[in-house]
Amino acid sequence: GIPTQNLHAQETFNYDETKVGTYTLPPLLQTPDGKKITTTTQWNNIQRPALLKLFADNVYGRLPGKPKGLHFKVTSEDKEALGGKAIRKQITIYFTPADTGASMDVLLYLPKQAKGPVPIFAGLNFKGNHTVHTDPEIKITSRWVAEDKNAGITGNKANENTRGLQASRWVVEEILTRGYGLATAYYGDLEPDYPEGYKTGIRTQLSKSLQIQPNEWGAIGAWAWGMSRIMDYFETDPAINAKQVALQGHSRIGKAALWTGANDTRFAMIISNESGEGGAALARRWYGETVARLNSAFPHWFNPNYKKFNDKPNQLPVDQHQLLALIAPRPLYVASAQEDQWSDPKGEFLSAQAVGPVYALFSKKGIETPEMPGLNQPVGETVRYHNRSGKHDVTLYDWQQYLDFADKQFSNKQ
Numbered sequence: 001g002i003p004t005q006n007l008h009a010q011e012t013f014n015y016d017e018t019k020v021g022t023y024t025l026p027p028l029l030q031t032p033d034g035k036k037i038t039t040t041t042q043w044n045n046i047q048r049p050a051l052l053k054l055f056a057d058n059v060y061g062r063l064p065g066k067p068k069g070l071h072f073k074v075t076s077e078d079k080e081a082l083g084g085k086a087i088r089k090q091i092t093i094y095f096t097p098a099d100t101g102a103s104m105d106v107l108l109y110l111p112k113q114a115k116g117p118v119p120i121f122a123g124l125n126f127k128g129n130h131t132v133h134t135d136p137e138i139k140i141t142s143r144w145v146a147e148d149k150n151a152g153i154t155g156n157k158a159n160e161n162t163r164g165l166q167a168s169r170w171v172v173e174e175i176l177t178r179g180y181g182l183a184t185a186y187y188g189d190l191e192p193d194y195p196e197g198y199k200t201g202i203r204t205q206l207s208k209s210l211q212i213q214p215n216e217w218g219a220i221g222a223w224a225w226g227m228s229r230i231m232d233y234f235e236t237d238p239a240i241n242a243k244q245v246a247l248q249g250h251s252r253i254g255k256a257a258l259w260t261g262a263n264d265t266r267f268a269m270i271i272s273n274e275s276g277e278g279g280a281a282l283a284r285r286w287y288g289e290t291v292a293r294l295n296s297a298f299p300h301w302f303n304p305n306y307k308k309f310n311d312k313p314n315q316l317p318v319d320q321h322q323l324l325a326l327i328a329p330r331p332l333y334v335a336s337a338q339e340d341q342w343s344d345p346k347g348e349f350l351s352a353q354a355v356g357p358v359y360a361l362f363s364k365k366g367i368e369t370p371e372m373p374g375l376n377q378p379v380g381e382t383v384r385y386h387n388r389s390g391k392h393d394v395t396l397y398d399w400q401q402y403l404d405f406a407d408k409q410f411s412n413k414q
Ligand code: GCU
Pocket: 250, 251, 252, 253, 274, 275, 276, 277, 289, 294, 297, 342
């Protein structure tokens, strides 16, 4: 990685709007070799694969496919969970034919009142499945977890006292009451989040079976890949409507969720919650976190080529609005928080706003207002955006907007 001390503090972030400078975004409807894209067929057959390849080569690294031997084991099922309101299932997804080795644990809640296959919100969590709810039956992860002295996590081990630690970020009851299921897994099952974490994560464990070297993708790629494996499971569970899955991700996991959605069109909706630099925010807009800071603080997240653009994001062959465009024509929600200037709310808005012409190709409307909306005022139709008041977090307000959006977009929801 690039040692932080080599970077002038000034170059690594900026909170002064007058210093943002000017930039020209790479075009959405023109191929890298100058051809105009005017039809959905040209978009799907020419521009989409070209952009995916540019992002793989320069930003996130290549994403391998579904491994042979992938299989699932339901390890527990309770039809009377959460005081009778939910069905809880815990499933282990094994990435190889053996019931040992690389795997991830999925926690699934389904609304008890459901009559048929339910639409689902899915996403990875930061601290283990047991932190999304106080439910005593959730398996506590035995994997490496980040130290958190305030929460009493020491020795990189999760413990009983951390049940429900991040419950405010998942609002399980609210999601179930609204008729949706929720599936989540711990991102550390795929790769522990520190520079050497790849050594014990799937990038190393699966490099032979997936025929991909650890340095061809980064941790974000590993997390993104894992979300597609959860979708593989959904497709086998008759209680789930796999055609109505909304993938949600916060912050670094939001960056990964966008990359998943760009690659895996099985996800019907993508939600980026304050994904910031390397996520929804424009790289060329020099505000908040920068590419240089991202790559120095988190050298393991991206493809090594991304570091070449540390000091010259203007030379990146892509910018992040093109990543958002890869979600088209599927519904996309980009959310910012006002006090989270690090993620550059305006850069997230401008990038979400820019994809309108791609959605228009598919006769869908994006965000038609040029100005950023006021606080807590969602705007846009198939591409939606809000800037919530408050800090870098996921709140009930955020979820309520996602649920309303899903109600509208999944209008044939049961
Ligand atoms: C850091 C990092 C961000 C990231 C965030 C998070 O602040 O600089 O890029 O989004 O962590 O994941 O919470």
